[in-house]
Amino acid sequence: MSIAIEGAGAESQNVTLLELLDRIIDCGVVLTGDLTIAVADVDLITLGLNIVLASVERMGQLRAGAGLERVEGPA
Amino acid sequence: MEGLCYVYAIVHRGMSIRAELKGLNEAPLSAVAWQDLAAVVSRIESAAILPKPVYLLRHEAVVETMCQAGSALPVRFGTVLSDPEAVAQALARKYQVLLADLARVGDKVELGLTILWNTTAEQDEAKAGQPVLWPAETSARGTPGAGTRYLQARLAEYRREATQQHRARSLLAHLEEALHVHTLEQHYDKLSTRRLAVRAAYLVHPWQVQGFQQAVDEIRQQYPTLRWLVSGPWPPYTFVTLRTP
Numbered sequence: 212m213s214i215a216i217e218g219a220g221a222e223s224q225n226v227t228l229l230e231l232l233d234r235i236i237d238c239g240v241v242l243t244g245d246l247t248i249a250v251a252d253v254d255l256i257t258l259g260l261n262i263v264l265a266s267v268e269r270m271g272q273l274r275a276g277a278g279l280e281r282v283e284g285p286a
Numbered sequence: 287m288e289g290l291c292y293v294y295a296i297v298h299r300g301m302s303i304r305a306e307l308k309g310l311n312e313a314p315l316s317a318v319a320w321q322d323l324a325a326v327v328s329r330i331e332s333a334a335i336l337p338k339p340v341y342l343l344r345h346e347a348v349v350e351t352m353c354q355a356g357s358a359l360p361v362r363f364g365t366v367l368s369d370p371e372a373v374a375q376a377l378a379r380k381y382q383v384l385l386a387d388l389a390r391v392g393d394k395v396e397l398g399l400t401i402l403w404n405t406t407a408e409q410d411e412a413k414a415g416q417p418v419l420w421p422a423e424t425s426a427r428g429t430p431g432a433g434t435r436y437l438q439a440r441l442a443e444y445r446r447e448a449t450q451q452h453r454a455r456s457l458l459a460h461l462e463e464a465l466h467v468h469t470l471e472q473h474y475d476k477l478s479t480r481r482l483a484v485r486a487a488y489l490v491h492p493w494q495v496q497g498f499q500q501a502v503d504e505i506r507q508q509y510p511t512l513r514w515l516v517s518g519p520w521p522p523y524t525f526v527t528l529r530t531p
Contacts, residue, residue: 239362
């Protein structure tokens, strides 16, 4: 892959990773119902594969706040 | 081979995998076939994948190498199944869609285009063109009251958003007109964040890449205050059908 940025310098490497991250985490063929991605030993879950990155604990709090039942992620 | 199966790409059955190409954690790659399709996989110990740069880049390297060797569909990062049988079952369940996608986009590439507002130039424009909204309510000390200030700020924000909507629509129309001859399919997001004017992905033949880039260069000359980012060629991540369960 290559990146062309108007007026870019050292930022292009970071931009490459962001562009890559955006594509390969949010796009591509979906073969399974759920993915588990972890950051810093905290499991991250996806909702409907629309990739909502959040910790399992935080998502539990959000669900409780929204009055939703807890759905176990593939932690 | 033991452990879970990490899946990188879907290819035609029988497509060779270069021996020197390795998967995550340097694991060897193999193919799991179902009828005319095969999934390129490697073994992995855990289903929880860290999105570390080394893993992201290795996933991408495997997908890109398979795309360069022939038709391939990129699989989403972090796709792990329990064993080769589960992989074959997944291929079987989605066989017709995968086969059709492989024919439609497997030998194409994706180009990304991100256009950002230049916030400094935009703020200068806004200040220069900002009208006096209405005679300000003044307090006893001659300064606008809190209510007036609040409503003026709301109105200024509303006008800024309306202006951006108009500019984004105009820009998008220009892009569509100028780029459609260089592309097969397009996917657009408009104004998804405050700084983002347009985010687009284009499906193109590999031989169209240069013409696309030249066309973008010509358009960007007409919008000197915007920041442009062209990326790719990527595997056709955005144009696969099975993007949701």
